[in-house]
Amino acid sequence: xxxxxxxxxxxxxxxxxxxxxxxxxxxxxxxxxxxxxxxxxxxxxxxxxxxxxxxxxxxxxxxxxxxxxxxxxxxxxxxxxxxxxxxxxxxxxxxxxxxxxxxxxxxxxxxxxxxxxxxxxxxxxxxxxxxxxxxxxxxxxxxxxxxxxxxxxxxxxxxxxxxxxxxxxxxxxxxxxxxxxxxxxxxxxxxxxxxxxxxxxxxxxxxxxxxxxxxxxxxxxxxxxxxxxxxxxxxxxxxxxxxxxxxxxxxxxxxxxxxxxxxxxxxxxxxxxxxxxxxxxxxxxxxxxxxxxxxxxxxxxxxxxxxxxxxxxxxxxxxxxxxxxxxxxxxxxxxxxxxxxxxxxxxxxxxxxxxxxxxxxxxxxxxxxxxxxxxxxxxxxxxxxxxxxxxxxxxxxxxxxxxxxxxxxxxxxxxxxxxxxxxxxxxxxxxxxxxxxxxxxxxxxxxxxxxxxxxxxxxxxxxxxxxxxxxxxxxxxxxxxxxxxxxxx
RNA sequence: CGGGGCAUAGCGCAGUCCGGUUAGCGUGCCUGCUUUGGGAGCAGGAGGCCCCAGGUUCGAAUCCUGGUGCCCCGACCA
Numbered sequence: 001x002x003x004x005x006x007x008x009x010x011x012x013x014x015x016x017x018x019x020x021x022x023x024x025x026x027x028x029x030x031x032x033x034x035x036x037x038x039x040x041x042x043x044x045x046x047x048x049x050x051x052x053x054x055x056x057x058x059x060x061x062x063x064x065x066x067x068x069x070x071x072x073x074x075x076x077x078x079x080x081x082x083x084x085x086x087x088x089x090x091x092x093x094x095x096x097x098x099x100x101x102x103x104x105x106x107x108x109x110x111x112x113x114x115x116x117x118x119x120x121x122x123x124x125x126x127x128x129x130x131x132x133x134x135x136x137x138x139x140x141x142x143x144x145x146x147x148x149x150x151x152x153x154x155x156x157x158x159x160x161x162x163x164x165x166x167x168x169x170x171x172x173x174x175x176x177x178x179x180x181x182x183x184x185x186x187x188x189x190x191x192x193x194x195x196x197x198x199x200x201x202x203x204x205x206x207x208x209x210x211x212x213x214x215x216x217x218x219x220x221x222x223x224x225x226x227x228x229x230x231x232x233x234x235x236x237x238x239x240x241x242x243x244x245x246x247x248x249x250x251x252x253x254x255x256x257x258x259x260x261x262x263x264x265x266x267x268x269x270x271x272x273x274x275x276x277x278x279x280x281x282x283x284x285x286x287x288x289x290x291x292x293x294x295x296x297x298x299x300x301x302x303x304x305x306x307x308x309x310x311x312x313x314x315x316x317x318x319x320x321x322x323x324x325x326x327x328x329x330x331x332x333x334x335x336x337x338x339x340x341x342x343x344x345x346x347x348x349x350x351x352x353x354x355x356x357x358x359x360x361x362x363x364x365x366x367x368x369x370x371x372x373x374x375x376x377x378x379x380x381x382x383x384x385x386x387x388x389x390x391x392x393x394x395x396x397x398x399x400x401x402x403x404x405x406x407x408x409x410x411x412x413x414x415x416x417x418x419x420x421x422x423x424x425x426x427x428x429x430x431x432x433x434x435x436x437x438x439x440x441x442x443x444x445x446x447x448x449x450x451x452x453x454x455x456x457x458x459x460x461x462x463x464x465x466x467x468x469x470x471x472x473x474x475x476x477x478x479x480x481x482x483x484x485x486x487x488x489x
Numbered sequence: 490c491g492g493g494g495c496a497u498a499g500c501g502c503a504g505u506c507c508g509g510u511u512a513g514c515g516u517g518c519c520u521g522c523u524u525u526g527g528g529a530g531c532a533g534g535a536g537g538c539c540c541c542a543g544g545u546u547c548g549a550a551u552c553c554u555g556g557u558g559c560c561c562c563g564a565c566c567a
Contacts, residue, residue, distance in 0.1 A: 017560090028559065087566090156565085157565060308524095341527090
C-alpha cells in the first residue's frame, strides 16, 4: 500500500508535514513546540554542519562554546535586544526539586529559588560579549572570529517542524573587530558564505539583501539576509548576518587600545543559520512522491537495489560496485533486505530522497547493464555496466545542477515587477505569489500598512539593486529603487 | 495567546451522539507456504492504562468537570 502523501497543490502545509514524518526526518515530542530530530533528519543536519564548518574555518573562524544560561540582567543591557527577545524567553527560577509532602510526586523546592533568574539563551550575544570584555584589551586581540554550534530556545507560540520550533539547533558566529569597516566586511562576507552554501550545496537559489529597519535583528545596525522562495510562493529567511556596530561593545563595555594607544569600543558582527535550513531544503525540491535531496547533502547518494532480491551473484557484483563508488567518494548503500520486493524498495528510496537508484538484476548481469534511476526527474534508463562509476559520478553532478536550475526557473517564473498597489494585491493574492519587486518610500509606516493590507512583508532590499527613480506604490512618495516583497514563513 | 478540530494497537482510522458480552477495521509486525524487473497473495499469530486525573452509575472508550498534548486558522515571530 502506498503511504499517503498529501499532494502539494491540495494542501501545501499538510504535504510538508507528510514529507517530514514519512521520510522519518523528525517528529513532535512530549515537549510543546520541541521536535525530535530522527536519524534521517539529523544525517542531513550533519552534512550541513560539516560543510558550513569547513567554510567557517576557511574564512578564519574557530569554534568555541558558551553557556546555555544567561543571567537575566545580561539580556537587558542592550535595550533593543531585550525588547526583541523578552516575549519568547524560557526562564529558570529554581535549582532543586523535592518530594511533595502529600506524596503526589516532586515539586519545585521553594527554598531553592535563584537569586537571579537565568534565561535559556534565545541567542548568545549577551553572554558572549560579557566574556569578550575579558578577552579583548588591545587591537592585537582583534579580530576575534568565533563560532559556536549550539541549541537555542525561543518560546514560539505556533511551531512547525524545522521551520519554527521552540528549541532549535544552529550555529552563531560572533566576531569582534577594530574598525567599523571590518565589522561590515565580515557581516557581508558571511552573508556570501551562506549564499554560497545555499546555492552550491542546498541547490537553493537565494536573494542577498539587507533587511528594513522594521525587520532587522534586535540590537543590530543592519541585518543582511539570504531569502529563498519555496514552492508555495512564500519566502523563507534562510540565514542572517548582522552588523552590530558598537551596540554590544557599549552595552558590555568592551574596549580596546588601538595602535595609537587610544581607547575605542569594539565593532561587532553576528551571524547564524539553523535547522530551519532543512525545512527550506524540503520545500525547495521535494515532490508528491517524497523527499528530494541534492546529492551534495544527501546522506546516501546512491542505493543499489538487487532485483528481485539479493543472491550471491548480485551481492558480489553490488559489493564490487560499491567499492568502486566509495573510492570515488560516493556515499552508497546496498538495499539487501530479502523480505521486501523491488517495487516497495523503489518507493521507499524515493520517499527518502536518495538521488540515484541502481537496479541490478539477472537480466542486467546477462546483458552487462544496470538500471539507473534519478530521483529528481523520476526517469530511468539502462546503462552499460562498463563505465558506470564515471556515469554515476557525473550524474550526481548533473542532478545537483538540475535541482538548482529548476529552482532558479521556478523563482523566475514567480517573480513579478509591479508599479501599482492594485497589481501588487493581485499578485500577492495568487495561489503562488512569489517575490514581488516594487517601489517603496523607505518608511516603516508604509511598510507596516502594506503588511496590514496584504500580509506581505519586505523580505529585503537587494544588495545589487539598480537605482531606479519611481514612486511608492501605496504612498506615492518618491523611491530610489525597488525592494522585494513576499509572504513569508 | 484567541477561535475551531482532534486524542482508541507502531501508523491511519471506526465505535462516542443514544453507557451494557471478549473494543473493531486497514496497514505494519511475527510464523509458514506460494510469489518476485514498480508499493505481492493466502493461512495462522502477537500486539490496547480507549491521553491523564477526578466525578456520575450496578456498569464508562462512550456522560460530567478539570488538566495535558497535537493539528488547522488568526495574532506574534532574529
